[in-house]
Amino acid sequence: MERIPILQMGEFLLVTIQVDMHDRLAMTLQDDLTNRIVKTGVKGVLIEISSLEIVDSFIGRIINNIASMSRILDAETVVVGMQPAVAITLVELGLSLTGVRTALSVEKGMVLLRKSLALSPD
Amino acid sequence: MERIPILQMGEFLLVTIQVDMHDRLAMTLQDDLTNRIVKTGVKGVLIEISSLEIVDSFIGRIINNIASMSRILDAETVVVGMQPAVAITLVELGLSLTGVRTALSVEKGMVLLRKSLALSPD
Numbered sequence: 001m002e003r004i005p006i007l008q009m010g011e012f013l014l015v016t017i018q019v020d021m022h023d024r025l026a027m028t029l030q031d032d033l034t035n036r037i038v039k040t041g042v043k044g045v046l047i048e049i050s051s052l053e054i055v056d057s058f059i060g061r062i063i064n065n066i067a068s069m070s071r072i073l074d075a076e077t078v079v080v081g082m083q084p085a086v087a088i089t090l091v092e093l094g095l096s097l098t099g100v101r102t103a104l105s106v107e108k109g110m111v112l113l114r115k116s117l118a119l120s121p122d
Numbered sequence: 123m124e125r126i127p128i129l130q131m132g133e134f135l136l137v138t139i140q141v142d143m144h145d146r147l148a149m150t151l152q153d154d155l156t157n158r159i160v161k162t163g164v165k166g167v168l169i170e171i172s173s174l175e176i177v178d179s180f181i182g183r184i185i186n187n188i189a190s191m192s193r194i195l196d197a198e199t200v201v202v203g204m205q206p207a208v209a210i211t212l213v214e215l216g217l218s219l220t221g222v223r224t225a226l227s228v229e230k231g232m233v234l235l236r237k238s239l240a241l242s243p244d
Contacts, residue, residue: 005138005172005203007228009131016127016138050127081127106129 004029006036012044012113013037013075014106018051026062033066037073044113045070048106050081060095067100076116078102080109126151128158134166134235135159135197136228140173148184155188159195166235167192170228172203182217189222198238200224202231 004025007014013036015029033045047063049055067077079102090097101116103109126147129136135158137151155167169185171177189199201224212219223238225231 002175003173004140005170007136007138007170007172007203009228014129016129016140018126018138018140048127048129051125053124081129106131 002028003032006032008036008040008042009046009110011042011117012046012110013040013042014046014048016048016051021059021062026058029062030066030069034069034073037070037075043075043117044110045075045077046106046109046113047077047079048081049079049086050083052086053083055086055089055093057093057095060090060093060097063100064095064097067097071099076101076113078109078112080104080106124150125154128154130158130162130164131168131232133164133239134168134232135162135164136168136170138170138173143181143184148180151184152188152191156191156195159192159197165197165239166232167197167199168228168231168235169199169201170203171201171208172205174208175205177208177211177215179215179217182212182215182219185222186217186219189219193221198223198235200231200234202226202228 004015004017015033047066063079070077077100079100082102101112103112126137126139137155169188185201192199199222201222204224223234225234
């Protein structure tokens with residue numbers, strides 16, 4: 001499979017990461033996602049990673065990059081479904097995902113995004 | 123990755139198929155999904171297949187099986203995001219997915235499920 005699908009769920013975009021990321025797939029995802037944010041004008045992106053059992057500094061950086069790109073395009077990113085072992089590894093790698101919000105499930109992530117959008121100035 | 127994640131989106135479950143299916147993965151998905159339907163009591167399941175560019179009789183049968191199992195557990199299945207080439211192949215393979223509803227996007231699939239649930243007797 002050459003593309004990670006980006007699903008529009010009402011006012012948010014949902015990306016479920018299930019496959020091992022490699023350079024080209026990550027680039028395609030960044031391209032696709034930034035294009036979709038601009039095209040749809042959504043204000044929130046959910047990155048679902050419950051399938052990831054192992055994480056490395058590459059994936060950590062990709063998640064960080066996606067969050068930064070979304071922020072510049074005026075959309076907030078919430079990482080959802082992180083497994084305990086992944087949280088441990090990320091911190092051990094020195095990647096504490098500063099500036100990226102997290103939630104335990106897609107539903108909780110959506111609640112978080114809705115609350116944060118309701119509080120935003122516009 | 124050993125599991126396809128099943129995400130709860132309000133009153134529905136969402137399964138995004140991104141990886142090549144093999145026997146054991148399909149079995150795990152069937153197990154996980156039927157358990158989740160029973161546990162959560164949802165009435166609708168969305169199977170998102172926009173990443174599938176190639177489909178064979180095995181995948182076709184799996185989709186059919188999932189739909190039949192869900193129906194027995196009182197949940198309706200909608201297959202969403204099918205690519206044109208996949209539709210062509212499925213029909214050519216003689217798998218016209220009778221009894222499985224389809225929609226072009228997750229959002230349209232949700233509208234379809236909501237409508238069909240509103241019309242159902244209970």
